[in-house]
Amino acid sequence: MSGPSRVERLPRVTGYESVRAAGRDFERYSSLHQGDEDVRAYRQLPLESDPPLHSALRAFLVPFFSKGSLAPFQQGIEADARELVAPLKLGELEIVRGVGLPLVVRTIARLLDRPSDIEEWVSWGPSVWGDHDGRRDGAALLAFLERAVDEGAAGTGGRLFNLLASTPIAGVLLTRDQQIGVGSLLLAGGRDTVMNLIAGIAWMVAAHPTHVAALRGDPAVRTAFIEETLRLTTPLGLMERIDRGESGGDPEQSPHVGLDFASANHDATIFTCPAELRLDRPAMSPHIAFGIGPHACVGAPLARMEAHAVLKALLAHSPNGWSVQEHSAQFRSVDGAQVPSSFQRLVIASP
Template structure:
């Protein structure tokens, strides 16, 4: 397998620490998102992520209703049932959670969101990342071919609810271009995929690492919520995002320096989170984590990700009432004050304790 060196974003200077990251995330006049990332695999912007107002605000307003409580409520039953079905094999043996649970669960969930149930098999075939499973190489061709087809179907009114609306709804007074529709579809397919898969694997890892919490978690929804939020803080599945630093006086984004907004460093800031590498269920609500970002670009899909996380944690506790053991893992870890904390998982085999 090819081992990738640090990406361009990983090599940029960074905004770090809880207060600085929160301030920069909120200050989109200075920290612009008007750039295009993943230049090795795509030649279009992911939207609304890589836009500033007014396009950003208009596109975000278009997307937000898809993630309201009322819109997501009908998915709850299906997501819970999927999680129970995928985790059931744990009752009689070991289970690989990244491809065995995370991948099918997120793909089925995105199919519900985009109203495209017939694409599930194709999306699973790409593997854990939308940029493909090519022995370490990234490739955007399969995703682009899919998006072109979906946008064409949207124009014809057969693309499922979201692509149909993208093709036919004026945004900020204008119809979206083909590339802009592709950019929105790309973000929904990419943003809600390996992030959620890493959260799901992270939850299994944390259950295995904290056997003393298991019986309390089973009977207490508030504790399960705190456990998921702590897993989000500790793992921070999307740890670094790019911005253009236009300076105090708002310089030209074309020539201003790029920086990385380091959400992971904010979530592990020891001046805010006492013993930051520890999972604690009584962290003060006044200092929430920033795993879903902060400010105008904060994650639109957070309620859906939390729904999937609860479904998985409930199913794990139901099928493994005494907790879990990690049998095997391939993961990437971050060093948090000398302690290795998992950030992403390629493979995680678990068994009931």
């Protein structure tokens, strides 16, 4: 079993107000670093960059995830969700590999216009860094990204990789490593986090059977439920920054810190009884599971679309809810309770 990662060992900015302020203050809290050094030697972009490169890259990516761009994908996502949860009618359903993984992979393949990669991405398992008896490995992801970038250069890489190769960003074409960095972030960010959200939703419904009737009948209740699951589980709980201090000092000489989004979302001064799933939380203090400030998640609308599709499909196939039969998951302690944050396996069963 591996111990805490490097970012988990860093000093942290914690609590709702402090994390929100730090997330917005990109001049003090720089993102110009490279994480996951055990599995990659390139920066994930635009995540690990500061303006002006960050702003230009983000402006390039945002249109892929706008409401208008995603609308044509909604029907396909909903059809996939219905097909993947259908085995629940027969009794049991494994959510992580059985629903979350194939759904997110099919969705990204559609978005990137690379349907022939689905099998390869599924073969990596629930983490893009693979499953090698607890050891992470970035080789499979890198081999895929190198191939996709080459294909992008030849104009055969699908929508995103073709544009990455040919679009000047802030006046210059991206380097090979930068294109790899963008592809890596979309695959890691768009795959693993959503899978954990989907498993988290299935878990939370099983834990709150009294909400099932309202969830079945009212899309607004489903929205509130998904947002509370995002807050409770916070699938991306900790992100690295370089604290350049008030005066914006040299990043090379400045300490690294972790922005603790999970602690913000579980801050009892903002969220009364933070370990409880409540559907009537005041809207004035929204969760920050998708981050805050200039690096806030570009893919949030897509993640929400996938989450809605699965929740609706599960309730259609098992209208009286379900129970958890088996699970393998990581938990965080919130106000004395154990709340799941990520899943390797989750088996549910209809009553």
